[in-house]
Amino acid sequence: MGACIHLSMSSTKIGILTGRYRAVGEGDDSSTIIDLFGRSSEGKSVVVSVSGLCPTFEFSSVHIDSIDEITPEHQQLIDAVNVLEHVEEVTGPVMKWTHFGQRPVWTVRTTQPFHVPSLRKKLESMNFTLYSADIPFVNRLFLDLDLAMHVEIQAEPILEHEFRVDVAYEIGIEQITTCEPFPVPFTICSFDLETSIENNSILCGAAWIESNDGSRRTHKVFVGQETEILASMTSYIHEHDPDIITGYNIDNFDLPRIKERMMRHSKKGEWQRQSEFFGWGRCAQTEQEASRNRDGLIPQRLSNRSWTVCGRIFMDAWWQARQALRPKRETLSFVAQLLFPEQEGKHKMDIDASNMDEEWANRREEVMEYCVRDAELPLDILNEIQAVRRTEAVASVARVVMDTATNGSTSQLIDSLVIRLADKKMVAVPRTGSAEPKEGQITGGYVHDVDAGLYPWVAVLDFKSMYPSIMIGKNICYTTRIEPSEPSPPPHHKAPTGAMFMTSEEKKGLVPFLLEGLMEKRDEHKRALGIAKQQDDAAAVGFHDAMQYAVKILMNSFYGVFASGFYRFTHRDLGSSITAWARQNIKGVITSLEQEGLSVVYSDTDSIFVQVPELQGVAYFSSNDAESVDLNLHTSTMFEFGTQLAQRFSKDSAVLEFEKGLSVFFSHGAKKRYLGQVIWPNEEMLVRGYETQRTDSFQFLIDSMNTLFQFVLKDQRDELVAFAIEQVHALKRNQVDVAQLVLSKSCKGKVLKTPVTSLRDVDFAAEYANPDSMAQVRVARQMIERGLGFTSGMKVSFIVEDGSKSPVTVKPWWDEEESLSYDGTYYAERLATALGRITEAFGWTAKDLMQGSRQSSLFSF
DNA sequence: CCGCGAGCCTAC
DNA sequence: TGAGGTAGGCTCGCGG
Numbered sequence: 001m002g003a004c005i006h007l008s009m010s011s012t013k014i015g016i017l018t019g020r021y022r023a024v025g026e027g028d029d030s031s032t033i034i035d036l037f038g039r040s041s042e043g044k045s046v047v048v049s050v051s052g053l054c055p056t057f058e059f060s061s062v063h064i065d066s067i068d069e070i071t072p073e074h075q076q077l078i079d080a081v082n083v084l085e086h087v088e089e090v091t092g093p094v095m096k097w098t099h100f101g102q103r104p105v106w107t108v109r110t111t112q113p114f115h116v117p118s119l120r121k122k123l124e125s126m127n128f129t130l131y132s133a134d135i136p137f138v139n140r141l142f143l144d145l146d147l148a149m150h151v152e153i154q155a156e157p158i159l160e161h162e163f164r165v166d167v168a169y170e171i172g173i174e175q176i177t178t179c180e181p182f183p184v185p186f187t188i189c190s191f192d193l194e195t196s197i198e199n200n201s202i203l204c205g206a207a208w209i210e211s212n213d214g215s216r217r218t219h220k221v222f223v224g225q226e227t228e229i230l231a232s233m234t235s236y237i238h239e240h241d242p243d244i245i246t247g248y249n250i251d252n253f254d255l256p257r258i259k260e261r262m263m264r265h266s267k268k269g270e271w272q273r274q275s276e277f278f279g280w281g282r283c284a285q286t287e288q289e290a291s292r293n294r295d296g297l298i299p300q301r302l303s304n305r306s307w308t309v310c311g312r313i314f315m316d317a318w319w320q321a322r323q324a325l326r327p328k329r330e331t332l333s334f335v336a337q338l339l340f341p342e343q344e345g346k347h348k349m350d351i352d353a354s355n356m357d358e359e360w361a362n363r364r365e366e367v368m369e370y371c372v373r374d375a376e377l378p379l380d381i382l383n384e385i386q387a388v389r390r391t392e393a394v395a396s397v398a399r400v401v402m403d404t405a406t407n408g409s410t411s412q413l414i415d416s417l418v419i420r421l422a423d424k425k426m427v428a429v430p431r432t433g434s435a436e437p438k439e440g441q442i443t444g445g446y447v448h449d450v451d452a453g454l455y456p457w458v459a460v461l462d463f464k465s466m467y468p469s470i471m472i473g474k475n476i477c478y479t480t481r482i483e484p485s486e487p488s489p490p491p492h493h494k495a496p497t498g499a500m501f502m503t504s505e506e507k508k509g510l511v512p513f514l515l516e517g518l519m520e521k522r523d524e525h526k527r528a529l530g531i532a533k534q535q536d537d538a539a540a541v542g543f544h545d546a547m548q549y550a551v552k553i554l555m556n557s558f559y560g561v562f563a564s565g566f567y568r569f570t571h572r573d574l575g576s577s578i579t580a581w582a583r584q585n586i587k588g589v590i591t592s593l594e595q596e597g598l599s600v601v602y603s604d605t606d607s608i609f610v611q612v613p614e615l616q617g618v619a620y621f622s623s624n625d626a627e628s629v630d631l632n633l634h635t636s637t638m639f640e641f642g643t644q645l646a647q648r649f650s651k652d653s654a655v656l657e658f659e660k661g662l663s664v665f666f667s668h669g670a671k672k673r674y675l676g677q678v679i680w681p682n683e684e685m686l687v688r689g690y691e692t693q694r695t696d697s698f699q700f701l702i703d704s705m706n707t708l709f710q711f712v713l714k715d716q717r718d719e720l721v722a723f724a725i726e727q728v729h730a731l732k733r734n735q736v737d738v739a740q741l742v743l744s745k746s747c748k749g750k751v752l753k754t755p756v757t758s759l760r761d762v763d764f765a766a767e768y769a770n771p772d773s774m775a776q777v778r779v780a781r782q783m784i785e786r787g788l789g790f791t792s793g794m795k796v797s798f799i800v801e802d803g804s805k806s807p808v809t810v811k812p813w814w815d816e817e818e819s820l821s822y823d824g825t826y827y828a829e830r831l832a833t834a835l836g837r838i839t840e841a842f843g844w845t846a847k848d849l850m851q852g853s854r855q856s857s858l859f860s861f
Numbered sequence: 862c863c864g865c866g867a868g869c870c871t872a873c
Numbered sequence: 874t875g876a877g878g879t880a881g882g883c884t885c886g887c888g889g
Contacts, residue, residue, distance in 0.1 A: 673882070
């Protein structure tokens with residue numbers, strides 16, 4: 001090959017973390033530049049400054065409904081907009097679909113995004129209807145250029161710039177496109193602080209860096225004067241330049257604490273000093289950057305939302321762990337123990353956090369070691385739950401920046417897809433909150449009554465992606481709804497509620513179109529996942545699994561967002577039509593099955609539990625003796641029955657699937673609580689709803705109930721009753737280790753000042769009608785008084801000391817506590833109540849369990 | 862002792 | 874100004 005001459009610019013792939021905009025130039029010559037921050041596929045931190053996009057929004061007039069009949073009076077109305085201050089240009093009209101039908105729509109272009117709110121107000125007062133008027137400017141870029149999180153730019157780096165990144169580019173909008181998703185080699189920093197309870201000062205800090213370049217994790221300890229700690233942590237951030245900053249509960253503790261100490265050591269307006277302490281952003285150290293109230297030099301949080309800083313994102317390991325794991329308790333040591341049970345030394349609590357000042361005075365080295373360890377654990381946690389990869393997959397599928405996938409709301413993800421398509425299909429985009437509010441609740445799914453008892457051989461059928469399928473099948477969309485007053489409606493589907501939606505031949509809805517695409521996308525990733533598994537390609541398995549999961553999450557989010565009262569593309573008929581069709585489908589199937597003489601044991605929303613007639617009378621549990629059940633034979637009988645039934649009752653888009661085969665199903669007679677022995681597609685115990693599934697239960701109850709369930713599924717009646725009595729009595733006699741009796745409940749409270757250091761900082765009455773009657777509030781109060789902080793919504797753990805009092809007396813439980821006394825009778829009664837619901841199906845009530853004998857035997861005939 | 866509402870958490 | 878939904882079981886405190 002000869003010498004290669006570069007005619008085109010080089011190409012760089014980047015994963016975008018977050019973006020912001022800034023004004024350049026003065027007055028009428030000013031324009032807006034969008035800075036996108038991210039990390040390139042080669043591992044460089046990058047800023048891409050994009051110019052060429054102007055802020056716009058759209059409007060229509062009630063007086064003008066056709067492009068062909070624009071009178072001079074009409075034109076006057078439009079011209080009045082053109083002469084408004086800060087209006088650069090009015091273009092149009094183009095015809096767009098609005099919920100008043102097809103209408104001419106004009107576009108207003110202005111110079112700066114911050115002019116939009118005042119212009120919006122002005123046009124509203126002039127009686128125009130506004131569209132696309134509340135889209136954040138960075139989102140506008142993503143929508144207009146159809147960008148997703150992973151992009152490719154054609155550009156050469158620029159040498160002079162103000163940003164604190166490895167490489168900077170300045171491009172026009174034609175130089176950036178979406179590319180195939182790739183695993184972005186993010187650099188993550190995790191940190192932790194130890195602080196004084198006496199005076200709130202920072203005693204020491206520790207931080208870890210994990211680069212995705214194959215190098216080992218490194219860490220640093222920060223000690224000394226508080227100002228030195230703050231300054232060197234800030235230098236550390238810039239030196240290692242992380243994309244993602246994590247830590248355990250940093251949103252509600254460490255970040256607020258750093259901000260508070262920054263203020264303590266600086267005066268108002270001393271922006272240079274403040275930047276030295278907390279200027280973590282990837283931007284210039286200027287007064288302007290320091291005073292930005294979001295995405296600036298200094299991390300900020302607007303109201304109760306997430307923290308923002310220029311160019312990096314915060315990902316709180318507490319929040320991630322809570323969402324992914326739903327742990328029974330939420331302390332760092334508990335979550336670490338849950339994930340890494342074998343690494344006991346890693347999370348043994350050897351420092352008394354409620355006595356930090358004394359610990360710091362006497363055992364400084366140990367406290368620092370403890371701090372280093374607690375700073376590292378969030379990295380392990382995020383890795384273990386694959387938080388970054390999964391979030392990246394969601395960002396990729398929803399076509400949003402990483403920050404939105406991490407800290408944004410569900411409606412932002414849906415918006416990203418729906419608005420893009422609306423623009424393409426010439427559908428005007430109404431503003432959030434513009435829909436008529438929902439009147440009361442809509443009716444939801446149908447739940448079938450269930451009788452107490454053991455039911456052998458039950459096939460579980462369910463509708464595949466029920467709500468999305470209905471939305472596709474019935475073409476349910478904001479854009480396909482027909483007004484009930486319409487005298488001659490086009491061809492349509494009519495919901496049981498009477499609402500009408502055009503057929504897809506007439507006009508395909510945006511939402512059904514998107515859902516179909518997502519379904520296909522999921523199938524593709526599932527297929528690729530299967531191939532990757534066969535080929536033992538771990539990277540591909542991880543990628544396709546994360547992607548198919550992200551698609552599933554997104555698909556299932558559509559119904560909720562569209563059934564909500566405030567979403568921009570909703571109408572109250574959408575949600576109620578979806579659920580009405582769902583109820584009609586499932587009730588129809590149940591009725592048909594029953595007419596055929598089949599026994600429907602249970603059903604919830606999209607599932608149906610049917611007994612297999614051919615197997616009734618056949619023993620359903622395997623025992624060790626010679627008469628063991630021929631499981632293979634029965635499984636295939638069940639499979640035949642289930643698949644045939646599913647096929648027979650599948651209709652159009654309502655596809656029934658044989659989901660599970662149970663050799664036995666048990667219910668004590670309450671909806672949403674059952675257990676079963678699954679024999680197909682794998683063998684496992686299935687439990688729903690019962691205390692074993694609940695995070696506000698206690699471990700001894702959970703363990704006892706699980707054992708009881710094993711007996712139930714084998715129909716070992718004598719054993720199960722004897723076991724239940726034995727467990728209840730162990731509690732009655734206080735023979736159970738108190739660590740097995742920890743109760744945990746989430747506790748809310750309006751936080752008036754973060755971090756919380758005194759009872760005055762939290763208003764519990766804002767969340768509870770009678771706060772002092774709530775055990776979790778009394779526990780939270782005790783913990784705040786001990787200097788252990790408080791986060792609204794976080795679980796608190798406690799032991800019941802005296803359950804005979806009303807309200808019950810409780811003591812907080814924290815990890816180092818070992819010898820708390822407890823009210824054995826209270827716990828025995830709770831256990832007996834829970835187990836009694838099960839044993840009652842076998843003739844033993846909770847009362848019987850408490851006294852250890854059967855009083856009700858008198859009536860058992 | 863019972864019924865009711867507040868609150869939590871789950872199933873889907 | 875902030876924002877997925879409804880159905881349902883169960884515990885506790887309170888008042889009759």
